[in-house]
Amino acid sequence: MQDRFIFSISTFPYKNYIEQLLAQEDVGEFPQVVGENSASFTLGLNNLGALLVQVVIAVALLFVGWIVATVLARVTQSILKRVRLDEWLTQFLGGNESLQGLSPTAILSGAVFWIIFLLGVVAFLDALRLTTVSQPLNAFLNQIFSFLPKLGVAILLLDLAWVVATISKMLVTQSARSLNLDRSLPLESREEGAPTMSVAEMLGNTLYWFVFLFFLPLILGVLNLEGSLQPVQNLLNDILGTLPFIFKAVIIAVVGWFVARIIRSLVINLMTAMGIQRIGQRLGLGQASLGESLATVIGTIVYVLILIPTAIASLEALQIQAITAPATAMLNEVLTALPRIFTAAVILILAYVIGRFVAEAVQNFLQTIGFDQLLVWLGIEPSPATATEPQGSSLGERPPHWRQPSEVVGIVTLVGVILFGAIAAVEVLDIPALSAFVSALVVILGRVLVGILILAVGLYFANLTFRILAGSGTSQARFLAQAARIAIMTFVGAMALQHMGVATSIVNLAFGLLFGSIAVAIALAFGLGCRGIAAAQVEEWIALLKGRNSTPE
Structure with missing residues (x-):
């Protein structure tokens, strides 16, 4: 119960x-x-x-x-x-x-x-x-339902921003495509296999997100998010304050770019009509040596000369000292150095043209006096397959497998003239390190050239001595001739290496050890091989001395 x-x-x-x-x-x-x-x-x-x-x-x-x-x-x-x-x-x-x-x-x-x-x-x-329990929930729901109208207005503003951004993107993309900006300013993909974004799409996407950025303060203000609204408002104010300068810089850059392209096309067509390509081919500055036609090279130089002042003016229009000051200073230095660079380029071109003329003249003169027989004079006979003189060879054409001595001298002459022109060019550029390098290079090449001449003269005299001794008809004449040739070549080689400055102390030491070892070898050979003869001769000398001493006065 x-x-x-x-x-x-x-x-x-x-x-x-x-x-x-x-x-x-x-x-x-x-x-x-x-x-x-x-x-x-x-x-x-x-x-x-x-x-x-x-x-x-x-x-x-x-x-x-x-x-x-x-x-x-x-x-x-x-x-x-x-x-x-x-x-x-x-x-x-x-x-x-x-x-x-x-x-x-x-x-x-x-x-x-x-x-x-x-x-x-x-x-x-x-x-x-149970009102004590329901009051917090009622307060929570009241906050939610009071926030819902604000959220609805924010969603409507977001939809409006999306509509405006979509329409703006479509208009900008179609306008850019109608102006053929994709063909004029192609963009390459950074990642391999990734789709390439065109200029029209890039401009459309940029404007698309800018529209959302402009609507963002309104949306945050409706939601009463003051803490998040202030940084966005400051960012938007900074962007709006910078936009006029950006538009001005972009307009300057675009106008300068179009002007540079037009002038480059005019210069290329004018140079082509004047026959600059034929003049360049006569001077050896054809498309085969430069990779591009001479008219295209001149047009590109003019194009760059116009773009540099345009870039300076565009950067100054931004009025952002942290960015524009270093870039403008660099471009001003480049623009200041352009006359010196142009002068140095003219000097090098003139040196090349003069060098080709002098090289052709030297080559023709040496061929006339029979300098191509130098290898025969030096005793170096070329093989029959390469001994025939190549037909129609010149410095501007592809060289054959065997070059005649006159061609080699012509090339050396051309290189020498270009090097002297390079010295003058680097002096104009006023770069001390480059000037010192080119001067040292010329000195080294001069020493090498003199060393080669010493070797050639030594080879001539070595072969001449060999022929004289070998034709004397004495016993062991060929052996003596070969030994004399080797001795002369060794001596001349040491002189040439020492003049070139290639390990002077090592060359002197090796030369001294070589001749010292030869002298010791001769002494040992004479001492060991002629020991009996030397003993008999010494005994004869001793007997003679004793006989003189025993004779009465």
């Missing part, structure tokens, strides 16, 4: 009365207690019934709220899937992996579910008259 009265409801007003009933030890006293408190017990049962009705109503409200939240969440999810919100946001953020597995549709539908379900929870708590 007591077990039927065991229930725990903290809000029941007659909890003490029921505990008193359960505390009676004698069952007989129970009717008396009930009789005394029958009126109070009836009132408690009525209150308990009302409480049960409130609980049932609260649970029903919570259940209905859950059903409504589930239905609205599914409806929201279905609508968002139909409008393809996930795909649109993925394309908007630029890439299939930009959301990193997040689904905006699932997030929004979940938010709708929990907001409606929280309304059901608040209704459940209000039905139970």
